[in-house]
Amino acid sequence: MTEQHSLSVTQPNEITLTSGDEIIRITPTGFHYKGQLIEDAGECHHLLVNFLRRAMPQTEWKHAND
Numbered sequence: 001m002t003e004q005h006s007l008s009v010t011q012p013n014e015i016t017l018t019s020g021d022e023i024i025r026i027t028p029t030g031f032h033y034k035g036q037l038i039e040d041a042g043e044c045h046h047l048l049v050n051f052l053r054r055a056m057p058q059t060e061w062k063h064a065n066d
Contacts, residue, residue, distance in 0.1 A: 005055035023051055 017024040
């Protein structure tokens with residue numbers, strides 16, 4: 001069974017990335033991962049890149065090292 005990934009703009013200034021359930025929500029108040037506010041920019045980047053790697057495995061993410 002393959003995961004279904006989607007991007008939506010549900011409200012002005014809000015972006016939601018999903019993989020079944022909501023995974024990432026970016027709002028004016030911050031970056032939320034699985035409902036938890038993540039304040040560290042490095043952690044936000046890491047979580048976003050990991051999501052994108054799962055959602056778009058055909059893309060080679062050269063800029064993001066593990």
